[in-house]
Amino acid sequence: MDRIRIRGGSALNGTIPVSGAKNAALPLMIASLLTDDTLTLENVPHLADVEQLIRILGNHGVDYSVNGRRENQGKSYARTIHFNARSIVDTTAPYELVSKMRASFWVIGPLLARMGEARVSLPGGCAIGTRPVDLFIEGLRALGTEIDIEGGYVVARAKKGLKGAHYKFPKTSVGATHVLMMAASLADGETVLKNAAREPEVVNLAECLNAMGAKISGAGSPTIVIEGVPTLSGARHRVIPDRIETGTYALAVAMAGGDVLLEGARTDLLESALASLGRTGAEVTQTNAGIRVRRNGSGIAPVDVTTEPFPGFPTDLQAQFMALMTRAKGQSRITETIFENRFMHVQELARLGARISLDGQTAVVEGVDSLKGAPVMATDLRASVSLVIAGLAAEGETLINRVYHLDRGFERLEEKLSACGAEIERISA
Known part of the structure; x- marks a missing residue:
């Protein structure tokens, strides 16, 4: 099993290209099930979760082809992937596939439609909470679906x-908003979704669906209106830059010191997080390049x-921000309102000398003067990258185990950081 070794103390200087957003790419890929034409997606990141979803879609009969530079050419290049679901051969998404990635449950909307x-x-369940599917089920029932739970x-x-x-969501849910928006695109008549998620990934999906011929308005606001159409066509659409990757590298620069251009990043996708980062003393500037x-x-x-839900501070940057606060000059308080069980990184940060109760x-979090390198273990995707951020500033060597979590959501993290001066390397078992 791969590990990552970091020797802390080096400032970061240079350019980091920001990849396409995993959380936008996954629902866009699933949207290919809505049409028998080809859906072409640009700026798709090369991640374990993307590869897993390709396998899941293949189980339903979706063909795909990839063009773009490959990873062995020494630099991170976005891929363009063509998906074609002309023949759906199976409407079952089996446990052995869905259990590996929760987002694969979202195929239920397009398959039904x-x-x-x-x-x-x-x-x-999952490592950061149960995240039940009740909102999906009740929303689909509102659209006239008969649903039973049989054998899991x-x-x-x-x-x-x-x-x-x-339909009004009793609780804001990004996943349920994705699913109902896709399903309603082919429904008979008008659908109005209240208390809908406002995340940029929802807007990106709505723009793609509209390019395919859907009639969706209001995405990015709490009320989304969808006028159903008989069929959708193919389209070409670009995945937005990853706001969580952007925030993660921005926090890494604040932790290690230095001067980095996050190429292709957009401030409008994470204004709250960048505002919080600015209050820590880091200088954040939007340029034409990123x-x-x-x-x-x-x-x-x-x-x-x-x-908070968008446009508030994202839960997917909570662990990374906590890592930065371990070196702050004073006390900070970080409150998690989205997921339960999302503080498992606390005990691992403590192994590096952090003081967190x-x-x-x-x-x-009581800031300390210094962190000390130590062996640590990743518990989930965002927790694992918080350990990387801490390791960049820790004295000596930090060895991060179970880094397969990182590969689910960060495209070539060690390559991007080392290009800016970090002493970081992957060790293969």
């Missing part, structure tokens, strides 16, 4: 097609943050 049926395994599977049927409806982040070695100021859903 196009085929009138779907049998999709319940995804089960959600069995959904809409033999006469989906019907437009008004976002420039600088810290000249002065102290890190403590800042309190609370995770938990009070319910709030972590109280």
